[in-house]
Amino acid sequence: MSVRRLGLRSVAVGYLAVILVAPLGLVFYRTFVNSASAAWEALSDKDTRHAFQVTLLAVGIAVPLNTVFGVAAALAIVRRKFPGKGLVNAFIDLPLALSPVVVGFSLYLLYGRTGWFGTYFLRHGIQILFAWPAIVLATIFVSVPFVAREVIPTLREVGDEQEQAARTLGATGWQTFWRITLPSIRWAVIYGVVLTTARCLGEYGAVAVVSGSIQGKTETATLRVQEEYENLNFAGAYGISLALAAIAILVLILMTALRPRETAH
Amino acid sequence: MVIVALPIAALVWQSKHEGWAGFWDAVSGREAVAALKLTLVVAALAALTNAILGTVVAWVLVRDEFRGKSVVNAIIDLPFALPTIVAGLVLLTFYGPHSPVGIHAAFTQYALFLALLFVTLPFVVRTVQPVLHELDRDMEEAARSLGAGELTVFRRIVLPSILPGILSGLTMAFARAVGEIGAVVIITGNIPYKTEVASVFIFNRIESNDPTGAAALAVVLLTISFGVLLAVGGIRRYTTRYERP
Numbered sequence: 001m002s003v004r005r006l007g008l009r010s011v012a013v014g015y016l017a018v019i020l021v022a023p024l025g026l027v028f029y030r031t032f033v034n035s036a037s038a039a040w041e042a043l044s045d046k047d048t049r050h051a052f053q054v055t056l057l058a059v060g061i062a063v064p065l066n067t068v069f070g071v072a073a074a075l076a077i078v079r080r081k082f083p084g085k086g087l088v089n090a091f092i093d094l095p096l097a098l099s100p101v102v103v104g105f106s107l108y109l110l111y112g113r114t115g116w117f118g119t120y121f122l123r124h125g126i127q128i129l130f131a132w133p134a135i136v137l138a139t140i141f142v143s144v145p146f147v148a149r150e151v152i153p154t155l156r157e158v159g160d161e162q163e164q165a166a167r168t169l170g171a172t173g174w175q176t177f178w179r180i181t182l183p184s185i186r187w188a189v190i191y192g193v194v195l196t197t198a199r200c201l202g203e204y205g206a207v208a209v210v211s212g213s214i215q216g217k218t219e220t221a222t223l224r225v226q227e228e229y230e231n232l233n234f235a236g237a238y239g240i241s242l243a244l245a246a247i248a249i250l251v252l253i254l255m256t257a258l259r260p261r262e263t264a265h
Numbered sequence: 266m267v268i269v270a271l272p273i274a275a276l277v278w279q280s281k282h283e284g285w286a287g288f289w290d291a292v293s294g295r296e297a298v299a300a301l302k303l304t305l306v307v308a309a310l311a312a313l314t315n316a317i318l319g320t321v322v323a324w325v326l327v328r329d330e331f332r333g334k335s336v337v338n339a340i341i342d343l344p345f346a347l348p349t350i351v352a353g354l355v356l357l358t359f360y361g362p363h364s365p366v367g368i369h370a371a372f373t374q375y376a377l378f379l380a381l382l383f384v385t386l387p388f389v390v391r392t393v394q395p396v397l398h399e400l401d402r403d404m405e406e407a408a409r410s411l412g413a414g415e416l417t418v419f420r421r422i423v424l425p426s427i428l429p430g431i432l433s434g435l436t437m438a439f440a441r442a443v444g445e446i447g448a449v450v451i452i453t454g455n456i457p458y459k460t461e462v463a464s465v466f467i468f469n470r471i472e473s474n475d476p477t478g479a480a481a482l483a484v485v486l487l488t489i490s491f492g493v494l495l496a497v498g499g500i501r502r503y504t505t506r507y508e509r510p
Contacts, residue, residue: 099444
């Protein structure tokens with residue numbers, strides 16, 4: 001028994017070490033030992049600064065929007081019956097299973113010069129594609145599922161007895177939501193927000209298609225990594241990567257702290 | 266709905282624009298077929314590998330006790346938290362030309378496999394872990410007391426309960442691997458016929474202003490995604506068929 005247990009443990013830990021820990025550790029090590037100053041310099045580059053600002057803008061719009069939408073959608077799916085519910089449910093999950101490039105391409109077709117919306121916006125002189133609105137739209141699209149996916153099971157689990165009790169005591173819909181429903185799902189919402197933020201920060205494929213990657217204009221942090229790498233400015237690519245990886249590790253710590261009890265064991 | 270469904274409608278519209286023949290021409294082009302084949306095969310291999318190793322990891326995390334287990338548990342989610350482009354760069358550092366362990370896999374199909382292993386690692390672990398945690402161990406004890414060996418206990422008692430979890434994790438991992446671009450774009454070098462995957466092919470078609478070619482393969486990927494969602498929904502319905510009406 002103990003030999004088997006030790007064997008399984010080594011397989012599991014060894015696999016994680018080879019695939020996840022060693023590569024990331026090496027990047028941190030090499031950057032700090034060889035080129036800490038070069039990485040820092042890359043981060044203070046004007047275009048890199050701007051890229052982080054674009055990313056932050058997308059995160060700042062997408063995360064609140066998808067939080068409100070996610071909670072509303074979860075409530076509708078769990079508590080209400082309406083025609084087309086199965087379809088809504090499926091479309092919420094779609095971004096999880098769909099290539100971000102296909103997502104970006106769909107937006108490209110919709111808002112492009114000949115697209116359904118593209119011609120309208122073009123007539124009114126509003127640039128969507130290859131400008132920040134497209135980046136924001138792509139970011140929203142790919143991060144739609146996370147809050148709803150976290151809130152739905154929690155909502156099912158807590159049931160609606162308390163909400164019904166509140167309502168029989170004369171609470172309005174809003175009062176019930178703020179005093180009863182929201183407090184009972186708040187950790188699921190926060191966990192979903194953390195996941196959404198991570199996804200928005202790291203989005204690459206969809207944004208790569210719609211942004212046009214114009215340096216200092218429509219480049220996000222992840223696109224900047226690619227650009228620096230292709231220009232053979234490795235210190236720059238590693239510097240930005242490291243900043244993003246540091247955020248990822250922060251996200252991991254938050255996720256661990258917030259994970260629901262059952263799976264945290 | 267406007268955010269998700271409308272763009273998808275526009276995509277389907279664009280692919281119909283050229284008619285069935287145009288669609289077929291674009292899909293059956295040699296480079297497109299090569300990219301799609303490579304994507305499906307390597308994605309399936311990566312998803313299968315992680316189904317097996319992910320089950321082992323989940324098992325160890327639930328049934329084993331050792332120091333640092335909570336750290337190991339936290340690390341599982343790293344591929345979800347780390348931007349995929351960074352993941353690609355990180356893997357290139359370790360398995361590329363300046364590898365400290367002397368493995369130079371960059372710009373080969375092995376690199377693609379590694380990148381897809383990385384991004385799909387958490388799926389099976391995270392679907393199997395809660396099921397394994399809820400599993401009643403009395404049945405296993407009963408089987409053991411009746412003379413069943415460890416392998417028989419696993420195969421006949423544990424596996425049937427965790428199989429739906431493995432399968433839905435596997436399917437989601439497969440979907441993720443098929444659509445991946447960020448992690449593969451740097452490390453595979455995107456060599457046509459050799460390491461170019463479907464999503465990179467679509468990306469290149471868009472860049473060279475060929476929306477028809479891009480739309481054809483995009484619709485294929487979209488169909489796969491819907492298939493995956495249907496499969497996962499089916500598995501979920503099957504496992505909860507005795508719960509609530």
